Amino acid sequence: MATEYYEQQPVGVGDALRSLRHEAANYRGILSWLATVDHKRIGMMYGVTAFLFFLVGGIEALVIRSQLATPNGSVVNAEQYNQLFTMHGTTMIFMVVMPLSSAFFNLLIPLMIGARDVAFPRLNAFSYWVFLVGALFLNFGWVTGDVPDAGWFGYANLTTKAFSPGHGVDFWLFGLQIMGVASMAAGFNFIVTILNMRAPGMTMFRLPVFVWMTLVTSFLAVLAFPLITVGLFQLFFDRFFAANFFEPVAGGDPLLWQHMFWLFGHPEVYILILPAMGIVSEVLPTFSRKPLFGYPFVVFSGIAIGFMGFGVWAHHMFTVGLGSVANSAFAVSTMLIAVPTGVKIFNWLGTLWGGSISLKPPLLFAVGFIAMFTIGGLTGVTHAVVPSDYQQQDSYYIVAHFHQVLFGGAIFGLFAGVYYWFPKFIGKMLNEKLGIIHFVLMFIGFNLTFQPMMILGLMGMPRRIYTYSEGYGWDLWNMIATAGAFMIAASILVFIINVIVSLNRGEKASADPWDGRTLEWSLPSPVPPYNFAEIPHVQALDDFWHHKYAEDEEGRPLPVVVGAAEEPHEVDVHSIHMPSPSLFPLISSLGFPTIGFGFLYETALVPVGVAILLFGIYGWAIEPAAE
């Protein structure tokens, strides 16, 4: 059928594509990675890229902390400091936590739902390449000297041409715009994958919680990114075509930007934290040997957080003068969102309680998540109390709060995931001792860095200042925070050593090293390209666990004799059809930065970029999806 169809195509293009395709199937080495559509490889590329950016953002943080270690610091000047905190925030949010989460979506979702790949494998590759070129574009300012310096939040009207004349803000706005394309594409891809690609019997309420959180996150991405896209287009028009959306002198309103940004920005916070919550919800049951306590409550609270996340944005704007009615409404909605968040924490405690807890690195990081995220949640409630937020807003207390959530929460959760699933995809165990050292250093370093910031904020230290004088009582706390930051850096060094050591001399991982509960542990480590030789038939939540254990009358698990439960079928893995590799996602993605450079430097490049994009999409559209 397929061959007949392509024989009807114009000879030139079709033949060319097919010979290209044949070649692509035989790619080795670097080319095989450039053309890959395998969700596991894409996941690893996301992970490695995000980790490299984590190092970049971390170095930026270390310079910031060195500057602030003492009063009247002289490590950097005001301009460099503004560039550093802008790039630190932008990097950690858009190039670290989001793509690290994407790495886990990519690696795990098909395995957890019993599928051989995502719904749109080439779109998946496209997401990664667009993310990569967007991130590199945003960082290109380091090369030209035009580094973004208006904050990761890019508040208008500081970002207008009059107040930010250089190209810094342009790199920021096009970079974010490009990465937004990647997030939207990935969001759609995972929504369709989770809804449509589930194995037989994998009903919605048999989905692992991580899959649920991915689904909620994907919906948030699809619904929230259009808001920042529109905001960034408005900024683009303001800066390039003298539109006046945010220009007060011409009747525009800088607060419009804040509404657009936070209407995106608050769901974005949940885009950052929900995947880590999903990871914790997988790690705790495995290492406690108990199912997740109150699965429906955890799932529904995740969904509730997703919905309510769109109704709290103005708590970022309590001091802009919205008036008592608006401030009261958003105070109440913000307090409400603490309820489903609390439910999750209590349910995780319920999972640990009565379990048989194995204190391995994945569990330590997951528990670190709960311990630190709780502080983040509680400090969040103190912001919801509006009059006291009139003091906290834009102080270091806020910096402390969101690092409790995004570092104490998201980063700890993501590291739990790294230690948990590393063996599944690499085939080697990460070293346990080094893992524990990593955790202890990071946990103590984290507390040393961010708890003093709470004190600093309440003692009146504002955010985003590059220097401060003596006599404010801030000196000691800043010094402790800086020491803590270097301790975190040391812990990351231990992690890097761990990865290198384990890759070389790590213990070989079995298929199920942790006595796992979800489908991915039923597969060999590392997972073969086709994932499942035979698509599983799912009969229960934690299906794989139930294949290993029956329950006695008291609900205690009894191991099932191996081989008694089912007879393995002989499957010819060569008969499995997998999507063919393609270079078109990569080619299309190159169109975006070309357009960006065109607007910045030479307008003639804009049509060139559009042409590259269209060529890539055209080739993509007419090449056969699988040979």
Next chain:
Amino acid sequence: MSKLRILRAAIPVLLLFALLLLVGCQTDSPQNTFAPKGYPADKQRDLFMLVMWPAVVILILVEGAIVVALWRFRRRRNSERPKQLHGNPRLELAWTIAPALLLASLAVPTLATIADLAENPGPNALQVDVIARQWSWEFRYPDLKDSKGQPISSLNELHIPVDRKIHASVVSNDIIHSFWIPRLGGKIDAVPGRTNHLTFSAYEADTYAGECAEFCGLGHALMKLTVVAQPQDEFDAWVRQKQAAVSSEPGGAVVAAVEAGHGN
């Protein structure tokens, strides 16, 4: 088990920080929100305390539960596989409703205080126009005019009488700034194109430090201000001096002298 020792060590670290937080708040520092000397900074501090204490209790309970669970239920060599408990809807409903009730009880004083702070201070308040720009503060007193009929003004130093409500109308000349005087009255943003209001007062004659709290470019860290709270007579003297200062300019001398003669 070294892992356990480490875990047990982690919690005291947390508690130590809670303690340090409280200690830290007592130390004297010019922008300490825990040492309010005016309205509404005192109300804001009280409200923060009202939320902080339940939060500290919950924090200790949660962190404590983590430590107890890790210790009590740690896997031993002879540990059996635990009972597969899937949940307890009644318990889960309880820990959904309990926080909701606690938050509802916090919402009441929150909403009441929001309304209180937004109340117009009435005709007795001293009107001050606060004009923010990159990177300085200008304070104008629209009701206190000099000999030319221009409101007196000052740069980066705001003089106010003690124990009198100040009604600040905050505007910006360029981009967004934020007017923050931690020990007196919290903050309000200065947004170009709109006028925001902040009512505050100082209980004691003293100087109070403040600064811009919204990122506003290169000079953000240096955009500081001082509030000088004075007894009424000293304040009046300062006003007269300001009014007279203009009179030294050519042409203004006579008028100023006349006004001074009227004991204005």
